[in-house]
Amino acid sequence: MKKSLLLILSLLVVCSLAFAAGSGEKAQAPAAKISYEVTEPITIDWWHALEQQYWPLVDEIVGGFNKSNDLITVEAKYIGNYATVNENLVAAHAANSGVPAITVANTPYVAEYGKGGLTEDLTPYIKATGYDIDDFGEGMLVASAYEGKQVSLPFLISTQVMYYNKTMADKEGITIPAKFADMEAFLKKATKKDASGTTTRWGTIVPGWDQWYFETFFLNNGVKIVNDDRMTTDLGGKASVAVTKQLQDYMNKGYAYWAAGTSASSTMRQNFLDGKAFSVIHTSSLYNLYTDLADFEVGMAWLPAGDTKKSEIGGSVILIPAKNDQKVKNAAWVFLQYLVGKEVNMRWADGSGYMPTRNSVLTTQEGEDFLKRKPAFKTIFDNLDEINPRIQHAGWNQLATIWKSNLDQIMLENTNVESQLKVMAEEINEVLADSE
Amino acid sequence: MKPLLSRKSSKKVGDFATVLPALLFLGVFVYYPVVQVVRISFTNWNLINDSYKYVGLKNWIWLFEGSGTKYLLNSLKVTFLYTLGELFVTIIGGMILAVIFNKLAKSFSIMRALVFLPKYIAMSSAAVVFLWILNTDNGILNYFIMKMGGTKVNWLGDKNRALLSILMLTGWRTIGYGMMIYLAAMRGISTNYYEAASIDGASKWTQFSRITLPLLSPTTLFLFVTTFISAMKVFQSVDVLTSGGPYRSTEVIVYMIYKYAMEDFRMDRASTVAVFFFIILLIITATTMKISNRSVNYDV
Numbered sequence: 142m143k144k145s146l147l148l149i150l151s152l153l154v155v156c157s158l159a160f161a162a163g164s165g166e167k168a169q170a171p172a173a174k175i176s177y178e179v180t181e182p183i184t185i186d187w188w189h190a191l192e193q194q195y196w197p198l199v200d201e202i203v204g205g206f207n208k209s210n211d212l213i214t215v216e217a218k219y220i221g222n223y224a225t226v227n228e229n230l231v232a233a234h235a236a237n238s239g240v241p242a243i244t245v246a247n248t249p250y251v252a253e254y255g256k257g258g259l260t261e262d263l264t265p266y267i268k269a270t271g272y273d274i275d276d277f278g279e280g281m282l283v284a285s286a287y288e289g290k291q292v293s294l295p296f297l298i299s300t301q302v303m304y305y306n307k308t309m310a311d312k313e314g315i316t317i318p319a320k321f322a323d324m325e326a327f328l329k330k331a332t333k334k335d336a337s338g339t340t341t342r343w344g345t346i347v348p349g350w351d352q353w354y355f356e357t358f359f360l361n362n363g364v365k366i367v368n369d370d371r372m373t374t375d376l377g378g379k380a381s382v383a384v385t386k387q388l389q390d391y392m393n394k395g396y397a398y399w400a401a402g403t404s405a406s407s408t409m410r411q412n413f414l415d416g417k418a419f420s421v422i423h424t425s426s427l428y429n430l431y432t433d434l435a436d437f438e439v440g441m442a443w444l445p446a447g448d449t450k451k452s453e454i455g456g457s458v459i460l461i462p463a464k465n466d467q468k469v470k471n472a473a474w475v476f477l478q479y480l481v482g483k484e485v486n487m488r489w490a491d492g493s494g495y496m497p498t499r500n501s502v503l504t505t506q507e508g509e510d511f512l513k514r515k516p517a518f519k520t521i522f523d524n525l526d527e528i529n530p531r532i533q534h535a536g537w538n539q540l541a542t543i544w545k546s547n548l549d550q551i552m553l554e555n556t557n558v559e560s561q562l563k564v565m566a567e568e569i570n571e572v573l574a575d576s577e
Numbered sequence: 578m579k580p581l582l583s584r585k586s587s588k589k590v591g592d593f594a595t596v597l598p599a600l601l602f603l604g605v606f607v608y609y610p611v612v613q614v615v616r617i618s619f620t621n622w623n624l625i626n627d628s629y630k631y632v633g634l635k636n637w638i639w640l641f642e643g644s645g646t647k648y649l650l651n652s653l654k655v656t657f658l659y660t661l662g663e664l665f666v667t668i669i670g671g672m673i674l675a676v677i678f679n680k681l682a683k684s685f686s687i688m689r690a691l692v693f694l695p696k697y698i699a700m701s702s703a704a705v706v707f708l709w710i711l712n713t714d715n716g717i718l719n720y721f722i723m724k725m726g727g728t729k730v731n732w733l734g735d736k737n738r739a740l741l742s743i744l745m746l747t748g749w750r751t752i753g754y755g756m757m758i759y760l761a762a763m764r765g766i767s768t769n770y771y772e773a774a775s776i777d778g779a780s781k782w783t784q785f786s787r788i789t790l791p792l793l794s795p796t797t798l799f800l801f802v803t804t805f806i807s808a809m810k811v812f813q814s815v816d817v818l819t820s821g822g823p824y825r826s827t828e829v830i831v832y833m834i835y836k837y838a839m840e841d842f843r844m845d846r847a848s849t850v851a852v853f854f855f856i857i858l859l860i861i862t863a864t865t866m867k868i869s870n871r872s873v874n875y876d877v
Contacts, residue, residue, distance in 0.1 A: 228839045235624050253842060257625025402734040403820055408714055535623075539841045550824040553734070568644045 175467060177269045183472045184214040185242035187480075190226050190457065191219065191297075191493075194430075198492040206479050213472045223247035223457065230462065234259050240464050243473040245296055245457040248284055249353075249541070252533035254460070255287025261461040262290045266474045276483070276499045284530035285458040293460035294481050297495040299426035300452045300521065300528050301357055303345070306419055307440035315419070317442035321362060324387075324445050328396035331419035340395040343418040346409045347388065349401035349549050352541045353455060353531075354422050359384050362447035367534050372574040376544060377566025385551060385558045392552050399552035410434075424455050425521060428494035432517075441517035443524050451529050456495055487511070496521060536576025540569050611855070617848035624842040636849040649850065651825055652833045653857075656809055659740060659747075659829055663808040666748040668800055671755015672793075676785070678756065679763050689760070693753035700750070704817035707746045708733075711818070736826035739819050743827060746814050755800060762796040763789065798869045802862065809858060830854050 191199055196219070203217045218241070220226045227250055233239040246254065254260045267274055274282060274294065281295035305317055318327040328344035335341050348354040359366060362384050365375040375381060391397040400409040413421045414434055422444065423431075431439045444452065459480060461473045479485060483499045490497045490511065496518070502508050503525060512519055521528075534540070547565040550556055582590065618636055622629035639645045678689050695703065710718050711732040719729045732742040770788045779787070812831040815821060821828035821836065828836070830850065838847035 224840075231624050231839070231842060253625060257623060257842075258627065259625050401823055403818060403822075404708060404712055404733075408712065411715065539843070542836070542840065546822070546824045549822065553823060554736070571644050 175265070177266055177471050177474065179212050179468070179471050179475055181468070182212050182214075183468060184216060185469055185472050185476065187215050187217050187476065188220045188226055188230070188241040188244035189217060190221065190223050190245055190247075193219075195493060198488070202480075202485055202488060205485075206476060210475070213475055215476050231259070234462060234464055237464055240462045242465060242469045243459065243461050243477055245459055246293065247457055248454055248531050249537055251285060251293055251458060251531075252287055252537060253535050255290065255292040256535045258463055260287075260292040261463045261465070261470055262292055263294065263461070263474070263477075264291050266470075267291060270474070270478075272478055276501050278498060278500060278503070278525065278528070280528055280530050281454060281498055284454045287533065293458035294477065295454075295498045296459040296481055297426065297456045297489060297493065298454055298498050299424045299456040299495055300454060301354055301422065301444055302425045302452075302520065303420050303422050303442045303444055304413065304428075304431055305440045305442060306413070306416065306435075306437050308437035309416070309419060310440060311438075317420070317440075318445045319443075319450075321358065321384075321387075321445045321447045325391070325396075327445075328391055328394075332396045334395060338395070340398075342416065343398055343412070344391075344396045345420040345422065346400050346412065346418050347391075347397055347422055347552075348405065348409065349399045349545065349552060350405045352545050352548075353453065354424075355388070355548070357444055357452055358388070358447070360453075361444075361449045361451055367532050367537075367540070367573065371534060371577050372570065374540070374566050374569045374573065376569060377562045382558055382562055385548065385562060388548075389551055389555065389558060393555060399549070401549045401553065424494075425496065425518075426456055426494040428515065428517060429492075430494065439517065441520050443520050443527075449527075450524065451527050452524070453529055453531050534573065534576065536572045539572045539576065543569055543572065614848045614851050614855075617844055618852050620845055622844045622848075624838060624844045629845075632845070636845050639846065640849050640853065645846065645850075648825065648828070648833060649853070652828050652830045652850075655740065655825075655827060656811075656829045659744065659811055660805060660808040662740070662744040663747050663751060663811075664801065664804055666744065667751045667755040667804045668797060670748065670752040671757075671800070672759050674752060674756035675759035675763055678760060689756070693757050695750045696754045698750070700813040701817060703750060704746060704814050707742075707749075707814075708818055711742050711745075733819055734823055736823050739823060739827045743811075743814050743818055746818065747808075747811070751804070755804075758796060758800055759793065762793050766792050798865075802865055802869075805865070806858065806862065809854075 187203070189199065199217050199219075203215050207214055220229055223246070226245060227247065230241070230244055230246070233241070251260075266272070274291070277295055281298055282291070285291065285293040285295050303317060310316065313330075315327070315331050318324055331342075331344035332340060333342035356366065359376075359381060363380040364378065364384065367373075368375055388397075388399075392399055400406070409418070409421055410423075410427075410431070412418045413431075414436075416437075420442075425441065428439075428441065443450065459477055461470050461477065465473070481498070483501060486498050487502060487507070489495055491514065497503055497508065497511060502511065503522065508522065512522060531537075543565060547561055551558055551561055619631055619633065620629040621632045621635070640649055674692060678685065678692075681688075710716050713719060713729055713731045713734060716732070718732070722728070722730060730738065733739050766789065770792075771784055774784045774788060810831050811829050812835065815827055815829055815832050816835070819827040821832045831854075834847045834850050834854070837843045837850065
C-alpha cells in the first residue's frame with residue numbers, strides 16, 4: 142500500500158513538474174534601441190533549396206559577396222527541397238537551436254511563419270538602412286508580407302504555366318486555348334489514341350502532387366478557396382463541383398492524366414520530353430531544365446482562363462529567423478539585401494528559370510534584353526499584372542493536404558464529385574476555424 | 578561502533594547506485610518525453626508558436642468524434658495490414674528459407690549471406706532504389722513484366738497495390754533476418770529427438786510439426802514480438818516510396834503523426850495520436866507476453 146502511494150506521488154510530482162515547464166508565456170523585455178550595423182567579423186549560414194545544377198551559380202554569387210565584404214562570411218548550405226527546408230527550420234525554431242542566420246522558404250509558408258513569430262519583421266531594418274523595396278513587384282511584396290509586416294522579401298519567384306511541344310504544335314496546327322471553356326476541344330485535338338482507344342499521347346498532364354498547379358483553374362472560375370470570413374471554404378460549392386467534374390471528364394476521356402505520387406513530377410517531365418504528352422502544367426522556374434533536355438522547341442503559355450486569368454506566385458521568399466542573436470540578424474540583413482539586389486536577381490533569372498523580380502527590369506530595356514535571351518518568357522511579361530500573391534491563412538497547409546488527397550481520389554478512382562467535395566468542405570471548414 | 582546502515586540496507590543502496598545512471602538516462606530520454614507528449618495532447622500547441630493554451634479534451638474529441646476519427650481508423654487499418662504482411666514474410670518466409678538452408682550443404686553459405694545481406698542496407702537507400710525499380714514508366718520491374726507479355730503495373734500510384742509494393746521492399750529486407758534467427762534456433766535442437774522419431778517411423782512432416790515447430794516456439798515468439806513492434810512503427814519506407822498516398826492508402830500511424838507534426842505543424846494533434854498509439858502498443862505487447870507464457874515451449 143505504502144509503495145503504491147509512493148509511486149502515485151512520484152508520478153504526480155513528475156507530471157506537475159512537466160506541466161509547469163513551458164506553460165507560461167515569456168515576459169516581454171523592455172524595448173531597447175537596436176543597432177543594425179555589423180561591427181565585427183562574423184560567419185553566417187544561408188540555407189537554400191537550389192539543387193546541384195545551380196551550385197556553381199550559388200558558389201559564384203556567395204563567393205562574390207564574401208570577396209566584397211570584409212566582416213561577413215557566408216556559408217551556403219543546401220538543405221533539400223522546400224519541404225525539407227521547412228521541416229528543418231521549424232524543428233530548429235522549436236528547439237531554439239541550430240537556426241540559420243538566413244533561409245529561403247516556399248511562398249505558402251509565409252503566413253504560418255509570420256503568425257507563429259518564426260520570422261523577423263524586416264520593416265525596422267528596411268527603415269533603418271533606407272532600403273528601397275518599392276522596386277519589387279507589388280504582388281511579390283504582398284506575398285512576402287504577413288498582416289502588413291514585411292516578414293520576408295521576394296527571392297526566386299515563379300508562376301504556373303503550360304509548357305507545350307512547339308514543334309508538334311506548329312506541325313499539327315494546334316494552339317493553346319486562352320479559355321478554360323476551350324480546353325476540351327484543344328485536348329481532343331492534342332490527344333492521340335491507338336485503334337483500341339488507348340491513349341498514346343496525352344493532350345496534357347495535370348500535376349496532382351501539389352494543389353498550387355490546379356488551384357488557378359478553381360480561382361479563375363469563381364471558386365473562393367477561403368471565404369471572406371476566413372473560417373469556411375467554397376470548395377464544396379457549385380463552381381468547385383463544375384471545375385472538378387470538368388477535370389475528371391478529361392481524365393475519363395483519356396485526354397489527360399492526373400500526376401500524383403512520389404515520382405509524379407519526374408515521370409511527367411519524362412513523358413513530355415519523350416513526346417508522350419503534348420503539354421504539361423508546371424512551374425516557370427523549370428524553363429531552363431525543359432529547354433536543356435528537350436530535343437524539340439519548347440513553348441510556354443499562360444494557363445487557360447475562366448472569368449479571370451490570374452496566376453499565383455510560386456518559388457521562394459528569403460527571411461531571417463527571429464530566434465537569432467541581433468549581431469547575426471544584422472549580418473543576415475546585409476547578405477539578404479545583396480541576394481535580392483537587382484544585379485544578383487538578374488543573374489538568378491538568367492542562370493535558372495526564375496523570373497526577374499524588379500519593376501526596373503521588367504518594364505525597361507533590361508527586360509527587353511532578357512526576353513531576347515528567353516523569348517518564351519514573353520507570356521509571363523505580358524501577364525505580370527495577373528500574377529497574384531498566394532492565399533494566406535495559418536491553416537493553408539492543412540487545407541491543401543485535404544484538398545489534394547480528395548482530388549487524387551476523385552481523379553484516380555472516378556468517385557462521385559458532389560458527395561466527396563461536400564464532406565471535404567466540412568472537414569476544411571473545421572480546419573480553417575481551428576487555425577484562425 | 579555500529580555502522581550507519583545495516584549490511585542489508587547498504588547492499589540495497591549499492592544496488593540502487595548501480596542502476597541510478599540507467600534510471601536517470603531513461604527518465605530524461607524516455608519517461609520525461611512520454612509525460613510531455615501526454616501534456617501536449619491537452620494543449621493547442623502549434624510547433625511554430627512558443628506559447629500555447631490548455632484546451633482540455635479538444636484534441637481527443639477531434640480524434641474520436643471529429644474529422645480525425647476516419648483518418649485514425651484508416652491509419653490503424655493500414656498499420657495492421659502492413660504489420661500482418663511483415664509478420665507473414667518474416668516468420669513464414671524466414672522459416673521456409675531456414676528449413677531449406679538447413680538442409681543445404683555448407684558450400685551454400687554464400688547464398689545464405691546474400692539473403693541476409695539486405696538487412697544491413699539502410700532503409701532509406703533501399704527505398705530510393707525500389708522507388709526506381711517500381712516506377713510505372715521507367716522501372717525495371719515493369720520492363721520485365723512487359724517483356725513477358727504483361728502490361729504496365731502502377732505499383733506505387735494504385736491504392737490497391739501501394740501497400741503491397743512497400744511490403745515487397747520490407748520482405749526483401751527482413752526475410753533473411755527471419756531465416757538467420759530460425760536457422761540458429763534449428764541448429765540448437767538436439768538431433769536425438771529426430772533420431773528417436775525416425776526409429777519410431779515418424780515422417781519428415783511429422784518430425785517438423787511435432788518436434789521442430791514446438792521447439793521453435795520461443796524463437797517464433799521473439800520474432801513475433803520484435804517484428805510486430807517494429808512493423809507497427811514503420812515510417813521510412815512509407816515516407817520515401819509513397820508519402821502515405823495515394824490518398825492515404827499507405828498512411829500508417831507513425832506517418833500520420835509525422836504529417837500532423839511536421840507538415841501541418843499541429844503538434845497537439847500529433848501528440849494525441851502518439852499517446853493513443855503508445856497505449857495500443859502497450860496493451861498488445863502485454864497481451865502477447867501473457868498469452869505466450871501459457872503456450873510457448875521453452876524446453877530444448
